[in-house]
Amino acid sequence: MSTRQIRLSGAGGQGLVLAGIILAEAAMRAGYNVAVAQSYGPEARLGASRAEVIISTEKIAYPQVDKPDVLLCLSQEAFDKYLVGLGEEALVLVDSSQVLISTNHRKPKIIALPLQRAAMEQVGSKLVTNVVALGALNALAGIVSWEHLATAVAARTPSKYRDQNLKALDVGRALASGASLA
Amino acid sequence: MNNQELVQGNEACARGALYAGCRFFAGYPITPSSEIMEYLAREMPKVGGVCVQLEDEIASISAVIGASWGGVKAMTATSGPGFSLMQENIGYAAITETPCVIVDCQRWGPSTGQPTKAAQGDVMQARWGTHGDHPVIVLTASWVREVFEMTVLAFNLAEIYRVPVILLLDEVLAHLRENVTLPVAGELQVVERVEKTNGSMPSFGAGARLMVTGMAHDETGFPVQGEKAAQLLKRIVGKIEEHKERLVRYQGFYLDDADFLIVSYGITSRAVEAAVERLRAGGVPIGWLDLKILWPFPDKPIREIASHVKDILVPELNLGQLVREVERAAAGHAPVSHLGRVDGSLITPEEICRYVREKIARVCL
Amino acid sequence: MTRDYRQYLRVEKLPHVWCPGCGHGIITHAIANALAELQLDPDTIAVLGGIGCSGRASFLFQTDAMHTTHGRAVAFATGLKLARPDLHVIVVMGDGDALGIGGNHFIHACRRNIDLTAVIYNNAIYGQTGGQLAPTTPTEKRSTTSPYGNVEHPFDIARLAMAAGATYVARTTSFDFPEIVRFVKRGIAHKGFSVIEVLTQCPTYYGRLNDLRDPSQMLYELKSQTVPLDEYHQMTPEERAGKIPIGEFLCEERAEFVESYYRLCQLGRSG
Known part of the structure; x- marks a missing residue:
């Protein structure tokens, strides 16, 4: 049996639910069972928000993540909140352009990358930070094949922004290839 | 796939x-x-x-x-x-x-x-x-x-x-x-509305000159009182009560040799499913009744199962609602307890496993 | 040639339940006359009423009819009309029904300009429940819940309907039977939300509590208080005091909701 539990956390408006949907759709296309649960506050923007993706070869009974083995943090609040309760070998990806990592955090494997800065400088829009993050996350955690992920990105983004999002995926992937531990 | x-x-x-x-x-x-x-x-x-x-x-x-x-x-x-x-x-x-x-x-x-x-x-x-x-x-x-x-x-x-x-x-x-994979056309039964035939209803604009009212009424749609009003109420409530056996819908798991029973419904059933599999794998004689229709309530099956289990647990995301019905249906044959959660999060499989193991330890002392 | 108005009434259900001297029978009779003069097929008509004395009118029409819940007749009618654009849907409501508990539905029906004909039986009081204060009770008038006189201001239904977007608005009194018939006919023929307000007498409560016990006296009172619209426009503010303008306030064309919705469907299906 193989199950991955992925938590994508940050603030409302950062496209975390969409990122979760894209990841799940890619995994579904690869033949896995998937569940995407979302959690958000009453605010449409900037409140704490998270999407949880479970990818499994088995039937997914309980639909929420209890011990994430992959965690993405796009806001300080999310980083401070979700660093506890992780799986033993969890991988944590943090957007260093939005989160300050205090030196106390040594236990989980934390990788810090300037995701938002890369989105702005290399793709030209802050709005694709979620897809840059997906690219980086997939490069680091090896969740799905790049082919399935690119297909899902293309299927779930408006045609007008398709090329921009596909580029964002590549930028994230490249960013992670040169990544080192924080 | x-x-x-x-x-x-x-x-x-x-x-x-x-x-x-x-x-x-x-x-x-x-x-x-x-x-x-x-x-x-x-x-x-x-x-x-x-x-x-x-x-x-x-x-x-x-x-x-x-x-x-x-x-x-x-x-x-x-x-x-x-x-x-x-x-x-x-x-x-x-x-x-x-x-x-x-x-x-x-x-x-x-x-x-x-x-x-x-x-x-x-x-x-x-x-x-x-x-x-x-x-x-x-x-x-x-x-x-x-x-x-x-x-x-x-x-x-x-x-x-x-x-x-x-x-x-x-x-x-x-x-x-x-x-x-969602059902394709024809895969699920769809009951059509057939006008003016038995078990169905006429509609406005069909020449029936219908009278529809929320007042107590007779079969012509005009107000009545007393015994005729009582007849109306008993008939409309009876539509469901009299077909209760046909309407109740639930799924039972591991009931034959269960000493402990969980009754659940809705999203909570997913945590229960995960928990029951784990408990069974650990040799715990747990059974599960997963309710699909809450009302009419399945009194009869719950009473039957209650007569041969030691304990019943009802996990719900509230402070105790359907548990009252389970308790009523169990009619004292087995004690019924409630595991409620109201912080906005789901009840987890771990919570259920822990609760059941502690309960069993107490009951078996 | 007109049809017989009795074809549109469940005459076997008469006599009606209203008090002696009540004006509701006059209005109901006038609506039946309007239907007869328009020669509408009774099977293309639906009459919906709410709760209150006026709601009982829904039991009297020899058409499909629905006696709904308090204040909600317009909302029920909105669903029926959307589902069945082929029907003439007439909503009979009281003043408390339409403007008190149902006020929100009423203004939104005006705003949408949905093709319904709303006839408001305005007797300025809650009759069925025993003479309580209505949103239309004039200031200083007594009801069982304003025993020292009403300190609030009443709604002007016609002005409210116009401000909210109704496209046919008329007001008359139960004194003028032919005018009720004329306005209801115009309202039914009009494509859009039509409001016909009929000021009427409740001798049992409004009259008794306000020293106007005799129904005929109340009818004359309604007549003397009201002024045709064109005359009203010629009057000075001083002359207008205590007078209520009656007549056809508005009849204008504006996109109708149900038609607009189905046009959208056509576009969606062809595009």
Whole structure:
């Protein structure tokens, strides 16, 4: 049996639910069972928000993540909140352009990358930070094949922004290839 | 894995409604149900149906009843606060024997509560929310595909019994996306409305010169009092009570050798499923009753199982609602305890396993 | 040639339940006359009523009829009309029904300009429940819940309907039977939300509580208080005091909701 539990956390408006949907759709296309649960506050923007993706070869009974083995943090609040309760070998990806990592955090494997800065400088829009993050996350955690992920990105983004999002995926992937531990 | 789609619970509900032949939706925005109306606002015009956002939930249920008498299958969807506003006219639908479907995506607490958090706090409201004795059927679902199936079933039962049918979902399931293969045309039974035939209803504009009223009435639709009013009430309540055995729907697991029983429904059943598998793998003689229709309530099977188990647990996302019915049905044959959670999060499989193990340790001392 | 108005009434249900001297019978009779003069097929008509004395009118029409819940008749009618655009949907409501508990539905029906004909039986009081204060009770008038006189201001239904977007608005009194017939006919023929307000007498409560017990006296009172619209426009503010303008306030064309909705469906299906 193989199950991955992925938590994508940050603030409302950062496209975390969409990122979760894209990841799940890619995994579904690869033949896995998937569940995407979302959690958000009453605010449409900037409140704490998270999407949880479970990818499994088995039937997914309980639909929420209890011990994430992959965690993405796009806001300080999310980083401070979700660093506890992780799986033993969890991988944590943090957007260093939005989160300050205090030196106390040594236990989980934390990788810090300037995701938002890369989105702005290399793709030209802050709005694709979620897809840059997906690219980086997939490069680091090896969740799905790049082919399935690119297909899902293309299927779930408006045609007008398709090329921009596909580029964002590549930028994230490249960013992670040169990544080192924080 | 052919024809797999990533579908959200609310979308499955909307698509189930279209599949069942629903061609009228009226609603008012409310978290966490709004995606149902948003989906139908896009899709209804394409099939020539009506999706309209009205001024409030009272107007929505009113319009649904009006449309149903126009001969169209009709539905509304809401959450707790809106469900409360609809209650008077749910009673009107019951006494006028108007088929209609009301979806309640339950959220936390009374009043505004926690609008983005899941709960199962409307179970009793679904049964007893409107005033006076009345018939009602309440369905629930645990999986995205099941949301689709139960929505279709809700329309079928509404047509067969001519009652308002309530589908209780919750915030997590409403927003959950899963890979599913949804039913294709012809795969599920769809009960059509046949005008002026036995078990169905005539509609406005068909020459029947109908009189529809919420007052106690006779078969001509005109007001009556006393014994005739009593007859009406007993008949409409009896429609469900007398067909209870046929209506109850549940699934039993590991019941033959179970010493301990869990009774659950809705989203909580998913944690129970995970927990039961773990407990069984650990040799715990646990059994599980997964309820699909909450009302009418399955008294008989629960009484039977209660007579040969040592303990019954009812986990719910509330402070104790359906547990009362389980306790009543168990009729003292087995003690019934409640595991409630009301912080807005789901009950986890771990919580259930821990609770059951501790309970067994105590019971077996 | 006109049809017999009795074809549109369930005459076997007469006599009606209203009090002696009540004006509701006059209005109901006038609506039946309007239907007869328009020669509408009774099977294309639906009459919906709410709760209150006026709601009982829904039991008297020899058509499809629905006696709905308090204040919600317009909302029920909205669903029915959307589902069945082929029907003439007439909504009979009281003043408390339409403007008190149902006020929100009423203004939104005006705003949408949905093709319904709303006839408001305005007797300025809650009759069925025993003479309580209505949103239309004039200032200083007594009801069982304003025993010292009403300190609130009443709604002007015609002005409210126009401000909210209704496209046919008329007001008359139960004194003028032919005018009720004329306005109801015009309202039914009009495509859009039509509001016909009929000021009427409730001798049992409004009259008794306000020293106007004799129904005929109340009818004359209604006549003397009201002024045709064109005359009203010629009057000075001083002359207008205590006078209520009656007549056809508005009849204008504006996109109708149900038609607009189905046009959208056509576009969606062809596009």
